[in-house]
Amino acid sequence: MSSPEVYQLAIGTPITCHAFNKDRTQLAVSPNSNDVEIYQKGRTGQWELLHTLAKHDRMVTGIDWAPNTNRLVTCSQDRNAYVWDWDGKKWEPNLCLLRINRAATFVQWSPKEDKFAVASGARLISVCYFEQENNWWVSKHIKKPIRSTITSIAWHPDNMLLAAGSTDMKARVFSAYIKGVDSPRTYPLWGEKLPFNTLCGEFGSEGGGWVHSVGFSPSGDSVAWVSHDSTLSIAHGRDSVPVEVPTGGLPLVSMIWTSETSIVAVGHDCTPFLFALRGQQWEVIGKLDQGQKKAAASSSAFKMFQQMDSRAQQQNNEVELNTTHQNTITCVRAYAGSPDHVTKFSTSGVDGKLVIWDLLSSGMAGLSI
Amino acid sequence: MAHRKVNVDQYADEDIFVDENQTAQGSTAVSAQTEADVDARAGEVRNYLSRGDTPAAVIKALENPPAGREVTAVKDKNTATVMSALAAARSTDILAIVKSLDSKQTDVLMKYIYRGMASPELYNAAVLLAWHEKTVEVAGLGSIVRVLTDRRTV
Numbered sequence: 205m206s207s208p209e210v211y212q213l214a215i216g217t218p219i220t221c222h223a224f225n226k227d228r229t230q231l232a233v234s235p236n237s238n239d240v241e242i243y244q245k246g247r248t249g250q251w252e253l254l255h256t257l258a259k260h261d262r263m264v265t266g267i268d269w270a271p272n273t274n275r276l277v278t279c280s281q282d283r284n285a286y287v288w289d290w291d292g293k294k295w296e297p298n299l300c301l302l303r304i305n306r307a308a309t310f311v312q313w314s315p316k317e318d319k320f321a322v323a324s325g326a327r328l329i330s331v332c333y334f335e336q337e338n339n340w341w342v343s344k345h346i347k348k349p350i351r352s353t354i355t356s357i358a359w360h361p362d363n364m365l366l367a368a369g370s371t372d373m374k375a376r377v378f379s380a381y382i383k384g385v386d387s388p389r390t391y392p393l394w395g396e397k398l399p400f401n402t403l404c405g406e407f408g409s410e411g412g413g414w415v416h417s418v419g420f421s422p423s424g425d426s427v428a429w430v431s432h433d434s435t436l437s438i439a440h441g442r443d444s445v446p447v448e449v450p451t452g453g454l455p456l457v458s459m460i461w462t463s464e465t466s467i468v469a470v471g472h473d474c475t476p477f478l479f480a481l482r483g484q485q486w487e488v489i490g491k492l493d494q495g496q497k498k499a500a501a502s503s504s505a506f507k508m509f510q511q512m513d514s515r516a517q518q519q520n521n522e523v524e525l526n527t528t529h530q531n532t533i534t535c536v537r538a539y540a541g542s543p544d545h546v547t548k549f550s551t552s553g554v555d556g557k558l559v560i561w562d563l564l565s566s567g568m569a570g571l572s573i
Numbered sequence: 574m575a576h577r578k579v580n581v582d583q584y585a586d587e588d589i590f591v592d593e594n595q596t597a598q599g600s601t602a603v604s605a606q607t608e609a610d611v612d613a614r615a616g617e618v619r620n621y622l623s624r625g626d627t628p629a630a631v632i633k634a635l636e637n638p639p640a641g642r643e644v645t646a647v648k649d650k651n652t653a654t655v656m657s658a659l660a661a662a663r664s665t666d667i668l669a670i671v672k673s674l675d676s677k678q679t680d681v682l683m684k685y686i687y688r689g690m691a692s693p694e695l696y697n698a699a700v701l702l703a704w705h706e707k708t709v710e711v712a713g714l715g716s717i718v719r720v721l722t723d724r725r726t727v
Contacts, residue, residue, distance in 0.1 A: 409678070413722035433722040434715035450676050452713020 206454035214556035279308035300341035323354035369415030393441035422544035470533035640725035
């Protein structure tokens with residue numbers, strides 16, 4: 205097993221979220237503050253701070269980097285979203301009118317990069333697009349039937365449908381069709397007539413548990429979500445009954461599809477989990493971080509007095525986990541490969557680490573996924 | 574602290590908060606049928622126990638639990654049934670019984686373990702702790718997390 209690439213970007217500060225540019229030479233992170241930091245991979249292989257984008261005045265909750273247009277979009281608890289354009293010298297912010305009265309929680313570019321969607325605590329999703337005549341990013345609201353904060357959104361690969369997870373325990377699929385931006389089309393699995401805000405599926409789990417993260421499969425035929433009841437659920441089309449995969453661990457908070465039949469999810473267990481469709485059944489395949497046994501911390505009385513003597517420590521407060529991440533992982537993104545065959549993925553978490561994992565060599569290579 | 578008592582939702586121009594718990598998915602309706610089911614199950618569990626078939630009694634007791642906010646009396650009765658089955662098991666048999674359950678059943682079992690521990694005056698916490706230990710061993714911490722999030726309380 206080749207070990208993952210580990211970068212300690214922030215010390216003592218969580219990384220709220222991260223996003224890479226297209227060629228993975230630059231990285232945007234939110235260090236749990238109102239700044240967005242842009243890093244460049246230096247010659248030494250370490251990430252060097254290049255720019256700090258200070259425009260938001262509350263914590264930045266979401267970042268997404270459009271690979272082809274090379275635009276950044278950020279959203280924050282100050283209820284604003286900015287689209288950042290690189291003009292060759294610096295990042296130029298453009299405010300987008302979200303028209304929300306609660307914090308923005310998540311943002312994602314559509315696959316064609318002509319729209320983006322912002323989730324918020326105002327029980328709505330702002331779907332934003334560029335209006336040529338006004339030279340301005342404007343938004344349309346998806347409101348019904350959302351009853352609580354939207355925590356996560358994901359675009360269908362076809363640029364039109366939108367999946368959203370919410371704290372009202374539901375995952376939903378909406379049409380985000382914008383006249384003049386999209387050409388109308390239909391989906392056999394999700395619906396025929398799809399004007400803006402059409403509900404194309406509403407799924408809840410029996411047990412409940414608010415939804416942390418959603419994702420469309422590479423084909424767009426299935427939607428999966430992870431919720432606070434430590435469960436991964438997958439639905440195939442609007443009228444399907446979701447498949448539920450309960451795990452034996454703590455709740456998962458972020459997920460990506462790594463192929464049409466496999467999912468990587470991360471969360472409070474500090475290690476990525478691999479799920480896969482085997483035969484007809486979705487299963488937990490295992491942890492992708494097998495962990496290394498650290499030298500066993502001796503808790504003998506001798507050791508304690510030795511520490512008191514040599515380091516003036518009353519007790520050993522440093523708890524080190526066997527996993528690479530030392531705290532909750534809050535964000536997972538595809539790093540290399542194509543959407544239907546992700547070979548590497550990146551994670552960031554509360555421990556301030558950014559880790560790049562190789563899916564193939566992470567001890568699961570022997571499994572046919 | 575007066576502002577803490579202000580219901581901020583009434584100043585919002587959006588629709589106000591609606592309590593959906595009564596109609597929450599999976600909650601049991603109050604009806605004679607529910608009560609009859611619970612009574613019948615109690616009888617069957619008693620039968621299994623008198624024959625000494627504790628594993629079957631536990632599995633039967635965990636079937637189709639009444640849940641929700643409305644059916645307190647029925648829930649109490651069903652809890653007593655589950656507890657009688659759990660208390661009957663020898664401590665050496667617990668692991669084997671838990672291993673024979675599927676993931677849905679272990680989740681229900683965990684809910685009843687916590688329900689029982691909430692009334693220490695009625696149920697023996699030492700027995701429940703033994704069950705708790707084995708259930709976590711088999712089903713992991715996830716089963717506890719699901720007790721915490723599940724709105725279908727038993």
